[in-house]
Amino acid sequence: MFRPVSPKLNIVLMEEGVLRFWKKHQIFQKTMEQREGGPEYVFYEGPPTANGKPGVHHVLARAFKDVFPRYKTMQGYHVIRRGGWDTHGLPVEIEVEKKLGFTNKQQIEDFGIARFNELCRESAFSYIQEWEKLTDRIAYWVDLDTAYITYTNDYIESVWWILKNFWDKGLLYQGFKVVPYCPRCGTPLSDHEVSLGYDEATDPSVYVRMPLVDEPDTALLVWTTTPWTLPANVAVAAHPEETYVVVEREMEEGGSEKLILAEALLEKVFNNQPFTVVRKMKGKSLKGKRYQPLFTFVPPDKPAHYVVMGDFVTTEDGTGLVHMAPAFGAEDMSAALEYDLPILMTVAPNGTFISDVRPWAGMFVKDADPLITEDLRQRGLLFRSGTYTHTYPFCWRCDTPLLYYARPTWYIRTSQFKERMVELNEQINWYPAHIKTGRFGNWLANNIDWALGRERYWGTPLPVWECEQCKHQECIGSVAELSQKAGRDLSGLDLHRPHVDEIIYSCPECGGKMRRIPELIDVWFDSGSMPYAQWHYPFENQEIFARQYPADYICEAVDQTRGWFYSLHAISTLLNDQVSFKNVICLGLILDGKGEKMSKSRGNVADPWDVLNKHGADAMRWYLYTASPPGQERRYSSELVSEVVRNFTLTLWNTYSFFVTYANLDGWKPDASHLPQYSDLDRWLRSSLHTLVRDVTEAMESYDVLGATRPIETFVDQLSNWYLRRSRRRFWKSESDEDKRAAYATLYEALVTLSKLLAPTMPFIAEELYQNLVRSLDESAPESVHLAQWPGYDLAVIDERLNREMALVMKLASVGHAARNKANRKVRQPLAEAAFSVGTAEEMRVVEAYADLLEDELNVKKVRVLDTTAEAVAYSLNPLPKQLGQKYGSKFPAIRKALLELEPETAAKRLLAGKPLEVVLEGETFTILPEEVEVRAMAREGFAVASEGAYLAALVTDLTPELVKEGLAREFVRRVQDLRKQADLEISDRIRLYYSATPLLAEAVKDFAGYIQAETLCIEMVDSLPAENLPTTQDTFDDQEVTIALKRVE
């Protein structure tokens, strides 16, 4: 006996039961233990940070991460599914700062780095329980107990080892570069951090006059969106090849002036204001022209304030003359190096003006923009001011506008490995494929050195020590090495600030004091080090590492292209000269129901629990897998998930429930020793099933999640709405014959196979089915579907022709139903005949072969092929372009025309008889084969027909008295069945029927008594109403009245 299954499914209760089962029997642990010794399948967890609540986008990533480890486990692979947590970095610091109400770094220093970092350590896991709960509920099987944590000493030590390796190869260097810099956080940002924070910004748009020294009343017209950089101006750049003009114009305040700008921008700058072009010249003739500085707060220590040449100057915006402040722009800085210009540093690291800039000293530079503009206006140097909206980078965490700012910082020479990174990327299988050469490939091809240093507190310290006196530098690659330098055992040392900073040793060169430099490293370097650091490699676990590197599979959202995907790839390339992951699914963003991006900052993050508590994890996962290709953006809402439940889960569940109900009634059990006598329908279902297994397996092998899920939906639909609907009678009939056993065996095989195919994607319902269908009968079977073997398929069972034939039969049934509808003949009324016309001789054979099935489905006494000679239909030919076009190319239109000009009746009959046609074109004879032309029947008037393409169904709708009575009997049965249901009878309960009916109906009931009794499990029919009070129904149909009562018989 199978455990009885209600057709009503409470998904959430079912899933919670399965969760308890997994926990009680430690199934997850067993999936790892039982596969030990099997081939390794390597999965890397991209570590999230648990200092915020997990959202739907995390469910998306975790759902996709989960699929392949489960699939591979079922194939016998050993998959270590180690979790991981990213714990360092600004996101954590900022949360703590918020809690403490801090707004700048000095407050942290005052508070104490040790205390601050302790709070960071706690904060990093403030939502750990939420994460664990959600991970558990969605059945993302990842080992959180042994998860790697980036703040542990072991992890940090491995990172140090990697850095030391780079140091030894000369790949770490300290540079002075203009970097995107967050004045609030007081730290430069890496490029991938910058890329996280672009947003629309409205900045001032300021046109400034820079009067020439040697030409009275003539000024360079310069445009900028950052007035705050003007006090640091040292030069103006012009493009050597562009054409510049001197224009003369009247000033609003009286008098006239001459301005120099690029010719191409005249209209943009002056709009409709009048002006006269005085002179034209190439940009290079401006070279060296001196102008009066706008400000003199910081006196330059080198020659400055003249025109320089720059190829980077464009005539898209502005005036074609670019203001240069080397401290605040990368191009400005390179021009400064080229022309030996001074670098005026007017801004302090906290983003405020230094005291030399007297009027605005201490003011945040962006806040000073309007004051500076006003100052210029008052001095007559402002030509025009307005606003300019463009995309501008903001700090990805605190939203402060970034400044481009010259800072000393540490770099990794990744650009030296640009070509190699591009080459190695060729080995990676990207899903979707375009990321490889597109977004990721371009990013690698344009690689610039990795800005590694961070002037912060909570992170992996850069292990470089420097001598106070002689500036000698050393990189430390392990705790042991540091202990040896320090001359004491430091194995208990916390490798964070401020503790590491306290380790001071004497310089081997000069005996001075070696102190650690203040910088931390970019947190992305932490996560990119996880292949090594998660095992504390190379200090421990060298063998495990060898087996667990590189990864077979990783999966994250597309925003990790420049994040984790890059840091993994860069570190692996520089360290081992090989890839660190072989296959990667790169997920698209998740959007809300309106199609808008979900993000913490927008506050439209849907709570995954809303759906989990209502529709369950399986449905949520399934929706995410099937909604759209993984790389595409996808919309998400509770309504979309509920469709999954209605259309897929419940269909499957009810098929399962049906099977269990009837199998239990019949006491059926799988019997491997008995070979079933499969019917055509069974053979078709098995052929479809094995085709499905083949297709799903192939899709899984190529990381095609959509291909591994959508076909299952189609199969379940056909299983339920064709196989089962067509097979119901086989299960109902009272005798247990060969045919019935074959039906059970077929349905059982389908359900068990489905449970395995669904295990990686819908782990709950898969387990539920498996436990009842397999484990309840066979104690020796694997304990869980997730420990079972992935199903194989039998090519001998796959019958493509059968698949095609059944597709045709379903099509014909559909056309037949359409014909009934048109003729207004409900299905309960039997009809004498249905005749089909099909396109080819081969299809005619199919109609005959499946006549029984169609008769039953359409409730007609006879199904046959429409007679080509005797019956009143007309034919037309449809030359098939696919066949004929490919065969005859440009002659196809002429051949088509010739075919259509043939006498259709004669030609159609030849073709349907399987004989070729001949057409003559310009003296050339072409032989047209039957399979190259489709024959279409057309209905003549007066027939109950429906057609679709080449397929036509014609119904004989005349009713004999006998057919009418049979129809009435069916109506009667239906009323009885309704009554049984109302009376809450068991399916197998026997009944006694009492009825009273108008004469014609009464006659029909008597004539079809045997049929009625068999259908309704009635042991006796009484042609009168009972005295006692019994479940009763009364109804009128087809001009007949009836009252029915029933009594359950023990």
Add this chain to the structure above:
RNA sequence: GGGCCUUUAGCUCAGUUGGUUAGAGCGCGCCUCUGAUAAGGGCGAGGUCUCAGGUUCGAGCCCUGAAAGGCCCA
């Protein structure tokens, strides 16, 4: 300005190496079936496949250009 992606029914999406009649689900209206079903079936309304060129006997699909939206980068 550059790179990548997307654009097909009211909504969410399919659409095989190009094949003449572009599909499904949801929603809507009408009809129907049912002792597995929260369902199923049929019919209908709803499409200039974003636009313009080109290649081809034939283009939703290939090529060129444009537009709109998105993501990323300057």
